[in-house]
Amino acid sequence: MKQRFYIVESSCVPLQVENIDTDQIIPARFLKATTRDERFFGKNLFKDWRFRPDGSPDPTFPLNNPVYHGEILLAGDNFGCGSSREHAAWALAGYGFKVVISSSFADIHKINELNNFVLPVQVSGGFLAELFDTVRNNPRAKVRVDVPRQTVTDMVTGRSEDFELNPYKKYCLMNALDDIDFLLSAKDKIEEFEKSRGYETVNR
Amino acid sequence: MNTLFDKIWDSHVVRHVEGGLDQLYIDRLYCHEVTSPQAFDSLRSRGIRCFRPGRIFCMPDHNIPTVGQESPIQDLVSRKQVDALSANASEFGLTHFGVMHKNNGIVHVVGPETGLSLPGMTIVCGDSHTSTHGAVGSVAFGVGTSEVEMALASQCILQQKPKSMIIRVAGTLGKGVTAKDLALFLISRMTTSGATGHFVEYSGSAIKGLSMEGRLTLCNLSIEMGARGGFIAPDEKTFEYLKGKEYAPVGEAWDRAVASWKTLKSDEDAKFDKEYVFDASDIEPMVTYGTNPGEGIPVCESIPFSSNDKPLAYMGFHKGESMLGKKIDYVFLGACTNGRIEDFRAFASIVAGRRKAPDVVAWLVPGSWSVRRQIEAEGLDRVLEEAGFEIRQPGCSACLAMNEDKVPEGKYCVSTSNRNFEGRQGPGSRTILASPLTAAAAAVTGVITDPRELL
Missing domain, CATH: 3.30.499.10 (Aconitase, domain 3)
Structure with missing residues (x-):
């Protein structure tokens, strides 16, 4: 999962549904695993939308449509609402998605994606609609997501939009770093903070 | 400031x-x-x-x-x-x-x-x-x-x-x-x-x-x-x-x-x-009709014509239909939303002196052992048992169905939990979110009921 993240240029899988909750991304019954096995979670991504109760794939679901594939998921507004389960981000990563493009993301899921090197790219509603059109008209159309320049480009129309990315998180993505070492590098400051608030600092 | x-x-x-x-x-x-x-x-x-x-x-x-x-x-x-x-x-x-x-x-x-x-x-x-x-x-x-x-x-x-x-x-x-x-x-x-x-x-x-x-x-x-x-x-x-x-x-x-x-x-x-400013007097007992918690209406109103098709198809409901009188199969009282002592008191206040509808399966799950002890201390367990209900042991239970408490495919559950997402209470389950009072009213009548009629 932790690989330097610079540029993704890929075809997209369009999932034009709004308010996709993390229960759909990975249903609760798959949360019993005690390890971070991304392949297991990836196999069960959108399980109840991808597969019918008898276990056969639902051919109408975009992930089962062979014309659509790629490292970018296009999704409707408010992607990842509901449960905080990070397993949803593990499932997206395990399936092979590196980028999710939507017009908005639920807060917790957005952080979970970033902490797993899946990049949430928030674009305007208008640009998202354009991207859906492009991909529907030409499933092999590519979209380019450039992290250093913070731009997302429809390679068919040439239209492009900037996206926001916290500078620290950008640095982490581009250098394959996570937050633990960074937080602990301020150990003195944490202890100072505790003293200033009169907290007990005995490590019991 | x-x-x-x-x-x-x-x-x-x-x-x-x-x-x-x-x-x-x-x-x-x-x-x-x-x-x-x-x-x-x-x-x-x-x-x-x-x-x-x-x-x-x-x-x-x-x-x-x-x-x-x-x-x-x-x-x-x-x-x-x-x-x-x-x-x-x-x-x-x-x-x-x-x-x-x-x-x-x-x-x-x-x-x-x-x-x-x-x-x-x-x-x-x-x-x-x-x-x-x-x-x-x-x-x-x-x-x-x-x-x-x-x-x-x-x-x-x-x-x-x-x-x-x-x-x-x-x-x-x-x-x-x-x-x-x-x-x-x-x-x-x-x-x-x-x-x-x-x-x-x-x-x-x-x-x-x-x-x-x-x-x-x-x-x-x-x-x-x-x-x-x-x-x-x-x-x-x-x-x-x-x-x-x-x-x-x-x-x-x-x-x-x-x-x-x-x-x-x-x-x-x-x-x-x-x-944002709202007025409490505009609020009535609420139920959800769709597959996210924002798809809710007063229990006595009809499903809006502006509703999305996908959630209604999943729920088996139609635009313009009344929620009142809809037959339900399960009732779940509990979860971090409504698994506290006051929720059990409210539920008991409606079912006291009445009987659980025969076709309804009811799960009453206290949010903690402390809540369960309080239920027993107040004698609510006897009131509930006389009405045909049993108190279970605490846990998240049917809120997200990670244990055995799963609502079967296609069945309706009036639930005091927090999410009516597709499959939340078990694959194919249909969740109607409501208060403990509304859940109790459904539990004794077997259909969606305005709890104010039973108070």
């Missing part, structure tokens, strides 16, 4: 990080069995111990069965996850309220009722309903497993400070209208993403008028409008509720704490990024 949210957040910033993130100190971390094992694994692989074990409390709640907790869990995968939490707590020196422990229960019920969650604290847990603890006047929010690991390792997390929002609710709630109805009403108005990026303060006479249990229900559902969290400034009711709780301060420390908690309020001229 400051909001209470600003005051609590800013006073917990260890350092600002370039680009707008804060290293935020976390006063209390709760761990349950589902979202913590990978965090503990990662600590082990890094060779890191917990920074402040005394601030961390663990309890299993999601997977545990609600009958037969005396025996080992039969689902071996669930058992492994529950055992992993126990082993991790022991290895890392953390307090663990295991299965059948007197303090065990749903983490968001246990935290406030034991006094582990206190005014002015920052609180996180790998669970979106951590917003519940905001009812005691804390800044509490759900985080992912990576952030659980951060908090275990450093007692801090890195966060962008959310924007502030205030929702004022004037007036008083009508008879038969509960905190749950208030919350479902707000979510239906705000939509499931209306408060994304914001931390919500609830205020106004209707909020002040809520009991602590009601406030916990309201704050619990903040996440369902997309909010990072929701809270209520502490007042006398809060102090009264917390006094004497097992982990609350005692003696002089209590007096000092209360004196300091009394200062926890937004300044008169505080500026919020967003402000």
